[in-house]
Amino acid sequence: MSGMPDLRHDPLSDRWVIIAENRAKRPQDFTAAGSRRTDRPCPFCRGHEGSTPGEVLALRPEGSPADGPGWRVRVVPNKYPILQATAARGLPAGEKLFASQPATGIHEVIIESPRHATRTSQLTTEELREVILTYRHRLGVARRDDQLVYGLIFKNVGPQAGATIEHLHSQMVGMSLLPTQTEQELRCAAAYYQSQRACIFCQMIEQECSQDTRVVARSDQFVAYCPYASFSPYQTWITPRTHSSAFDELSDAQAMELAAMLGKLLSQMDQVLDRPDYNYLVQSAPFDLTVHASYHWRVVVFPRITTWAGFEWATGCCINPIAPEEAARQLKFTSFL
Ligand SMILES: [Zn+2]
Ligand SMILES: [Zn+2]
Numbered sequence: 001m002s003g004m005p006d007l008r009h010d011p012l013s014d015r016w017v018i019i020a021e022n023r024a025k026r027p028q029d030f031t032a033a034g035s036r037r038t039d040r041p042c043p044f045c046r047g048h049e050g051s052t053p054g055e056v057l058a059l060r061p062e063g064s065p066a067d068g069p070g071w072r073v074r075v076v077p078n079k080y081p082i083l084q085a086t087a088a089r090g091l092p093a094g095e096k097l098f099a100s101q102p103a104t105g106i107h108e109v110i111i112e113s114p115r116h117a118t119r120t121s122q123l124t125t126e127e128l129r130e131v132i133l134t135y136r137h138r139l140g141v142a143r144r145d146d147q148l149v150y151g152l153i154f155k156n157v158g159p160q161a162g163a164t165i166e167h168l169h170s171q172m173v174g175m176s177l178l179p180t181q182t183e184q185e186l187r188c189a190a191a192y193y194q195s196q197r198a199c200i201f202c203q204m205i206e207q208e209c210s211q212d213t214r215v216v217a218r219s220d221q222f223v224a225y226c227p228y229a230s231f232s233p234y235q236t237w238i239t240p241r242t243h244s245s246a247f248d249e250l251s252d253a254q255a256m257e258l259a260a261m262l263g264k265l266l267s268q269m270d271q272v273l274d275r276p277d278y279n280y281l282v283q284s285a286p287f288d289l290t291v292h293a294s295y296h297w298r299v300v301v302f303p304r305i306t307t308w309a310g311f312e313w314a315t316g317c318c319i320n321p322i323a324p325e326e327a328a329r330q331l332k333f334t335s336f337l
Contacts, residue, residue, distance in 0.1 A: 004022065004084065004103070005018050005019065005020035005022065005023075005081065005082055005083060005084065005103035006018070006019045006020075006100055006102070006103055007019075007100060007101050007102070007103045007177070008098070008099070008100045009098075009099040009100065009101075011097050011099075013180070014180055015179075015180045016177065016179065016180065018082050018083070018103055020080075020082050020103070022080050022081070023080050023082065025080065026079075026080045026164050027040065027043075027164065027165075028164050029042075029163070029164060029165050029166045030159040030163070030164070030166070034158075034159045034160070036166055042116055042165070042166070042167050043165070043167075044111045044116075044165060044167035044169060045114070045115070045116050045167060046069045046071070046114035046115065047069055049067045049068060049069070049074075050067070052076040052079065052109070052111075053076050053077045053079055054066065054067055054076065055067055055071075055074050055075060055076050056075050056076065056077065056108065057074075057075040057134070057137065057138070058071040058072075058073065058074040058075065059071060059072045059073045059074075059130055059134065060072065060074075069114070071114060072113075072114065072127070072130055073110065073111065073112060073113075073130050073131055073134045074110075074111045074114075075108055075109070075110050075111070075134060075138060076108065076109050076111070077106075077107065077108055077109075078107040078108060078109050078171065081106075081107035082103065082107055082173065083103045083104060083105030083106065083107050083173060083174070083175060083176075084103070084104070084105070084106070084107065085104065085105075085106065085147075086102075086104070101177075104147060104176045105147075105148060105173060105174050105175045105176050106142065106145070106148070106172070106173070106174040107171065107172070107173050107174075108138060108171065108172045109169050109170075109171055110131065110134055110135070110138065110153075110169060110170040110171065110172065111167065111168075111169045112127070112131045112168045112169055112170065113127060113167075113168055116166075116167055117167070117168040118157070118166050118167065118168055119157060119168065119266070119270065119275065120155075120157070120168065120262070120263065120266045121263065121266050121267040121270045122168070123168070123263065125256075125259050125260050125263050126259075128259040128262065128263045129255055129256055129259035131170070131259075132250070132255045132258055132259050132262075133252075133255050135153050135170070135172070135247065135282055136247065136248045136250050136255065137248075138151075138153070138172045139151045139153065139172070139246070139247055139248040139282075139284060140248040142172065142174035142287070143246075143248060143287045145174065147176055148174040148175060148176055148287060149175065149176060149177065149178055149286050149287055149288065150174070150175045150177075150178050150179070150182060150286045150287060151172060151173070151174045151175070151284065151287070152172070152173050152175070152281065152282070152283070152284075153170055153171070153172050153247075153281070153282035153284075154170065154171055154173075154279060154280070154281045154282070155169070155170040155171070155279060155280050155281075156171075156279055157277055157278050157279070158276070158277025158278070158304070159277065160276075160277035160304040160307075161277040161278055161279045161304045162279070163277075178286055182283075182286070185295075186285075186286070186292060186295060188200070189201070189294050189295050189296075190294050192294075193294035199243050199294055199296050200294075200296075201239060201243075201295075201296030201298070202243050202296060204227075204228075205223055205225075205239060205241060208223065208225045208228075209223060213325045213328065214226045214227070214228065214324050214325055214327075214328040215328060215332075216236055216265065216268075216328050216331045216332055216333065217261060217264070217265065217332070217333050217334065217336065219257050219260075219261060219336075219337060220241075220257065221240055221241060221242070221253070221254050221257050221258075222238055222239065222240055222241060222254075222257060222258060222261050223238070223239060223241055224236055224237065224238045224261055224265055225237060225328065226324035226325075226327045226328040226331070227324060228324060229324075230320055230324040230327070231318040231320060232302045232303075232304075232306060232318065232320055233303070233305055233306060233320055233321060233322035233327060234269065234272075234273065234302065234303050234305070234322060234327045234330075234331065235300065235301070235302040235320075235324070235327075236265060236300075236301045236302075236327075236328075236331065237298045237299065237300055237301075238258065238261055238262060238265065238298065238299040238301070239296065239297070239298040239299070240254065240296075240297070243296055244296065244297060245284070245285040245289055245292060245293050245294075245295050245296060245297060246284050246285050246287075246289060246297060247282050247284035247297045248284070257337065258299070260336050260337050261336060262280075262299060262301075263336075264333055264336035265301060265331070265333075266278070266301070268331050268333055269301070269303055269331065272330050272331060273303055273305065276303035276304065276305050277303070277304045278301065278302060278303040278304060279301075279302055279304065280299055280300060280301040280302070281299070281300045282297070282298075282299055283297060283298055283299075283300055284297040285297065306319075306320075306321065
């Protein structure tokens with residue numbers, strides 16, 4: 001066994017599983033009780049650039065040397081990747097039921113500040129704007145890699161959300177196959193488009209804005225709302241009001257507006273829920289836009305205040321104890337630009 005990640009297919013759920021023994025070696029910032037360990041320096045702080053693999057991109061003053069201080073946002077390959085450019089097959093497949101393939105792809109870490117910030121609400125709007133522009137750039141680069149079909153940006157804040165390092169960062173995974181859940185969502189969006197000749201997300205936005213019971217905030221270009229069938233409490237989507245499939249189509253003006261809205265939303269969640277652990281995802285269309293134009297990108301934010309129990313694991317059916325109408329009422333904000 002190489003310890004390199006391996007993609008295995010589960011024939012019962014038609015899902016792919018990544019077996020990644022290399023991930024077990026990751027350093028942990030958090031103790032089992034959830035508090036921060038202080039016995040080792042933070043690898044993402046300014047001055048510790050040598051603790052990470054060399055940068056693939058950094059926003060830094062022109063002429064300042066790579067992998068030295070001076071940067072504002074820094075992108076490095078993940079030291080413990082779940083996918084990698086040349087991946088080995090872990091165990092020989094060959095048996096009919098046991099399909100596998102090398103876990104090829106890219107896995108990057110976007111370090112969002114040179115100072116030891118731990119929550120998005122500690123960034124200024126300008127800092128968050130630069131982070132969002134970096135997402136746009138990295139997804140654009142992944143799109144041009146013809147080995148890859150799909151890119152996901154996600155953030156984990158706090159141990160309940162799966163973070164192992166406290167210092168504020170996001171991750172981008174570029175994949176050579178479509179995850180089953182994404183495929184299912186695409187199928188529903190495409191089927192709706194086929195029958196109604198309209199984007200399902202555009203229609204949802206229109207309905208949410210006219211009903212106005214789950215809307216958290218609106219701006220010229222974006223709306224934030226708690227979806228009708230939110231799968232977890234306080235889950236909120238931020239989505240562009242005019243149709244756009246791919247996140248990297250975002251304009252500079254939209255990046256500014258999105259930074260202001262996302263920053264304010266996460267500050268609201270910090271206040272209403274007393275600084276919860278949370279995740280957010282940038283869910284964008286797969287890279288082949290000739291096939292996936294009926295998809296509409298969104299940022300999905302969800303605080304981690306409940307966990308999956310036996311029923312959810314058994315059925316995939318989520319139980320949400322907070323109605324999205326109530327969540328929106330608590331999170332609602334108006335001025336943020
Ligand atoms: Zn740090
Ligand atoms: Zn749309």
